[in-house]
Amino acid sequence: MSFSPKPTIPLLFILFSVFNLQAQNAWINEFHYDNESTDEGEFVEVVIEDESSYNLSLFTLLLYNGSDGETYGSSHTLDTFTKGGTENGVTIFYKDISGIQNGDDAFSLDYNGDLIQFISYEGAFTGVGGPADGELSTDIGVEETTSTPMGQSLQLSGNATDYSNFTWEGPAIETKGQLNYGQSFGAACTDPSTQAIFSTPSETDIEDNQINLSWSRGDGDGVLVLAKEGGVVNEIPQNGVNYNADENLSNGLADEIGTGNFVVYDGTANSINISGLARGVEYHFAIFEYLTTDKCYLTESETISVTTTTSLDEDSEINIPSTQIPSSEISSTANSETDAVEVFKFDISDKGSEDGMATLVNTILIEKSADNGVVDWSTVIKGAKLNDGNSDLTITDLSINKDNIEFDLKENEYSIADGRTETLILSIWLNETQTDGDIVGFEIPENHSFGTDVSGSAFVNPISIPITSNVFEENVVATQLNVTSTAQEYFIEDNFSISVSALDANNNIDHSARKVNISANGTGTLSGVLQKDLIDGKIEFDSLRYNVSEELIVTVDDGVLSEQIMINFIEPQINIDSAGFKPDFGIISFPNKSDYQSYQLLANNLKDTLFIKAPEGFQISLNAEFSNQNDSLIIISDKAIQEEIFVRFSPNSTVGESYQGNILNISQDADTTFLAVSGLEGTLNLSSITSARNKSIGDRVKIKGVVIGGNNHFESKRIIQDETAGIAIEGLNSTDINFGDSVEVEGVLSEEAGWLSLIPEKEINILSSDSIVIDPILKAIAEIDASVESQQVKIENLDILGEGQFSEGEYYVIDENSDSLIFKLNRDNHPLVGMEIPIGKVNVTGFIGIKNDTFHIYPEFIQNLEIIPRDTILIIDAPEEGLSFGSILLDEFSESKRYSLKAENLPENLRVTTSDNFEISLLENGDYANEIELPINEIGDIPEIEVYVRFSPISARGGQVSGEIIHISGGQKQLVKLNGIEEMITLNYSILERKILIYPNPVGLKLNIELIESGDFQFQLMDIGGKILIEGELMNGKTLKLDDLKKGIYLLKISDGTVDYHQRIIKK
Structure with missing residues (x-):
């Protein structure tokens, strides 16, 4: 027979009376209303001292809107809150409330309409309506924002038992239902250190309706014993509370703590007799030592379970079956009842002592065998069932514990008829998480824990020998490779690792041996050990490296299974955006500073601090005000840096020095970038032109001289000369200066096509006009060289190649040594353009220029070309x-x-x-x-x-x-x-002319002799001394070849046998 708690109506009446006699010690203890992104997990926590003394439905929490002072949303009574922890009689309640506004807003807490508290956040305001009507809220002084992380709250901190002695803190990690960080409810009471311990009841201590309990005492002043029917005690006494105890549960006078936990004893004794119990029912007991000061309990309780007796016989046995389930492997994926594996058989026999009573089995406890290797069955075995060969047994409750499997068959007792034997088969299925190769073995020990209903036969205990199963091995067969890396992003050339394990469908590790390879499909090279053996189903490929910045797919395979992982490899980079930045800061005179310029510094994937260094004479800053001006900056490393760097020129001294260099952006793990800068300190000393010409291109100089030319040749270039040398100047107001002007110039030395010039940095100072021009130097063309560049020279006795009129362009002048020089008119409005080019000798005066190693002479005026008169x-x-x-x-x-x-x-x-x-x-x-x-x-x-x-x-x-x-x-x-x-002509010659024709005479190569009258003639050609050179007959004429004869006079003799004729022949 079950027992009932004592009547509660008088107690409720008394408690209700107390509610009306005392103020409620309650307050709002913690809340959350705002966070980053969308608001989530909003809640309010309320605490009450001595909560059992109040009707929780009379406590109401309301939300107030700061914009109009009125309430919004629903009302929330405390009986709808979840109960949390209790300390020193103070209990915590909490409730999730979505839609709490983000301020300025407020909460009110009242009891039965009487305002207890009206607090606000992010500002104070006066309530309109409800229990806080006309009341000014109290701002708690702390707040949450849109950047508050999820899971944080505002909460009270301190050690007290009333609201006024706590302090609002936060945001901090939420503790709803528990004490806040740094919070306690008053000083903790002192409890005993040693608990009382139950003694095991003997058979004589247990009867059908009563149990005699005894214990050994701890170090408290007294003990309190709780009893519960059919289940373990699940409550503890509260400190500071006195309870009414009654050892006879049938009276209904014992105080109940929670549900079904009755106080059966409160005193200093070592034993009690508990009566009013039901026959054959299991009762559970818990004992608590306490100290009478503050009534402080030691809550780590000692418990015991005792079942009342029946008058049954012990004629039921548990026996070894004829055959046992053979050993086998259990798949790690056998995770449901349909996958159940038979692992153990045992027989239950009712000996049939002719008592006519069946064995009603209500508890079966299967324990670990000696061969079992699994430490905690509850982590391995997911489910179990029993079958008698016909059907599965109906299980009231199944408990898979660390060391056993308990089948609770109460109210579904398994009946074995008087004199019958039944074979039961244990089947199990596994949790999803398993260890490959684990061994499970099952046993019913000699001192077994099987139980029967009191209305039937009981088991013999102990049995003669334990009943043991064969062993079963958990088998994990991999269906996938699990590939992980400690990070998804690495720097190129940094070591990284990849972990590989062989897993089944439940992510259990398969310990079987296998070789694993890794490979990659990128444009770079993956280096390191790329093949390894799995050890116990897992391996780590460490000290791997990759050398290209890109997303890389890494493939892992064992010849059967394959898996891929994506890893991003990054490269530290420093870039600068100098669009619009002018490297030359111009001329600044000490101690002045230039206007600032700026550039954008963009750095990605840095591991190290970024160091920025400016060259001498330059300052850098992170702001335009240069509040942190320096020649160097340090930016703490971040994966991505974007900064505007401000730069200005600040020369160190008045020396007219040129400053130039690079702003360096340095990190140990990225290539250094640089930005060129330059500037000039403005102070210069006057120097001669010769001294200036001896300086380097780019140097700054200050000179003085007289303009000797350029106006009639160039738009802006002018030539000036002092007593030492000459130089070209061009720029700024050079177009405003003229021949004869005395000028002072500050500028930078430059060179164009070999012609040295000075580029003014500021306006040319015209000292005077019509100054005396230095006389030209008399030179020969061969003497024109770099020593007279940009000086006025005079060259005499020249010929100008050309005819017609002068026009813009180049002409050559040549001296008597055939040396030449270019005579140049560089503009179409030069005074000489249109003038006839002189034919005779001239003297030329002009300044010397050069282009690509070729010298020119530039006459400035008409009078610079002097024509020299000529003799006949x-x-x-x-x-x-x-x-x-x-x-x-x-x-x-x-x-x-x-x-x-x-x-x-x-x-x-x-x-x-x-x-x-x-x-x-x-x-x-x-x-x-x-x-x-x-x-x-x-x-x-x-x-x-x-x-x-x-x-x-x-x-x-x-x-x-x-x-x-x-x-x-x-x-x-x-x-x-x-x-x-x-x-004179002779008669002989006259006759010859009528008979013979001789031509030509004078003669060149061939002499022709033709007969006018026929006849026989002989000829001889002789020199002046009578020597015969050629002779022969004339047959109708003859042609004599005279190639070999020298020039001179020869004699031709022609004879007809009776008369001789002579002719002088002239050889050309």
């Missing part, structure tokens, strides 16, 4: 005694002779005439005449020319013939004397 010259190159031609026959002509002539600056053409008997020609074999006219060129010159003269007597007087050649041009007249001897 006629030169005849002939023998002083004249030309003599010797003896020539009448009507014949002599071999030609020649002389040469040339003329300069003649006013008109040269007329050349000869006396009678002589002829002249300009070609040796050309036409001869008594007069020719030689034209002069545009400058009155006749270049050297040869004149040919021959003697052609026509006087027919014989003897000496004299004459002359006259040369006349204007007032110029010169003579060349001539003389020759005319030979």
